[in-house]
Amino acid sequence: MTGGSAWGKWTVRGYLLLTLLFLYLPIVVMTLMAFNRSPLYQLPFEFDFVWFRALAGNDRLIQAGLNSVGLAAANMVVATGIGTLAAIALDRYRIRGKALLQILLFPPITIPWLIIGTSMLIFFFWIGIGRGLHAMLLGHVALSLPYVIVVVGARLKGGSHQLEEAAATLGATPWQAFWRVSLPVMAPGVVAAGLFAFAVSFDQFVISYFLAPPGVSTLPVEIYAAIRKGFTPEINAISALIILVSMGLMLVFARLYRFGGER
């Protein structure tokens, strides 16, 4: 279908440009406003760091930010660890209920988070786990596991199993085969999955919102509260920072995993 008329080519390019404009316009406007001196979006635009300075003095937001990063890091370690183990099992072994095991990965990503979040709140409260950062960690890992298992699994399909067998026939012990052959083959997948898990947790709002007791929050929970209470321009500044962090993470992820590319 390539090689249409010049007109067609420009229509296509124009359309893609409009789509990108729609996708990026609000993000760009918000980021610019974070650097504008006026709190009410008054123009002309005056470049200023005033809202970032205000941010530096906002202890609630800083504490929430530290919670978010800590939670995301813990989530990354736990989800990547146990997810990688499961991915290895699903790749290596012929398991009788494998289809069922794969279907069980769907609920955390297909059922609306509102339902998952409220049911976690009920259950955790009921059995005494309660709310708090530990409860959020439980929830975030559950949401990250399916992604980790899929991402690492895709990497394993590339055939680390055969390589390990080859190493074994050449005289490697199982440990040597694992450490010197399988792990290096798996590594990019595991690193990508880890980044992904970090991003899933860092961006997660719904689950954290329902599992946050008064006084403990993550950045998204704090931002939601601020938006509902009434607008403060510092929210623009912290939002701009969050967008940059998560997009940056995803760019790194894309380089590692090359999704969408032809190879």
Add this chain to the structure above:
Amino acid sequence: MKAAARRRLALGFLLGPAYGWLALTVLLPLAAMFYFSFLTVAPVGGRIAEPTLRHYAAFFDKGFYQTLTWRSLKLGFDVTVLCILLGFPAALALAKYVSGRWREALFLLVVLPFWSNALVRTFSWTTVLRDDGFLDRAIRVLWPDAEPLGLLFSYPAIVIGLVHAYLPYMILTCYISLQAIDDSLIEAARSLGASSLQLFLRVVVPLSLPGILGGVLLIFVPVIGSFMEPRILGGRTGIMLGTVIEDQFTAVFNWPLGAALSFIMLGIVLVIFALATPLLRRRLSGI
């Protein structure tokens, strides 16, 4: 025998943590919520709960909840249709009219915002849509005495925000199935005399149907369950089934009613999946 035991041990070690975790955080909570939805009060803090059907009865007796459910379904429908109309052409353009490095770069640009924070992206629309915000100002550059659009805190604002949030999904799924269409198939149709419209309707669309359907599922279901976007962009007009469920847990503290409404929502979601599965399967096996 010994090998079998070792194998079981290894499988338990490898699979146990992940699936144990999922059971504790997803399956058991859903079961607990189902149980709670049949109780008069939440049995926490020493309160005594009686079994009851009244929360489900409330849904069927009060027109209020049904109206809300229809509103949520309509929102899901509107957002999904707009995503198809906007996303399919973009995916087609990416898959068949752009190539090489450009395609990779554009594709990444399309998916990138999708992985940024949903709450922040929703919030960012308030800076564009508010009275005297970016959009009003941009319009006034062209027509100096244009009235403010007053879009923020309206139904269209919710739709715009949600389309923005889920459009990359549709582009992604359509792109994957469009990319799989063999160009020689298109050449063949052309050489057999198909017009561009025929080519589009008889070859391209049917072959990309799994992608469209996948996108529909990935968009419709979460939109029905959305509450943060209607809250932030819809204001008082943004009452949906999702926001009422949120209220039961964060403002009214009527957990059993919230659980019943959540389960009704889950039921709707399961019906949608049940309807879509045979369609998807037939399409997938047909290729």
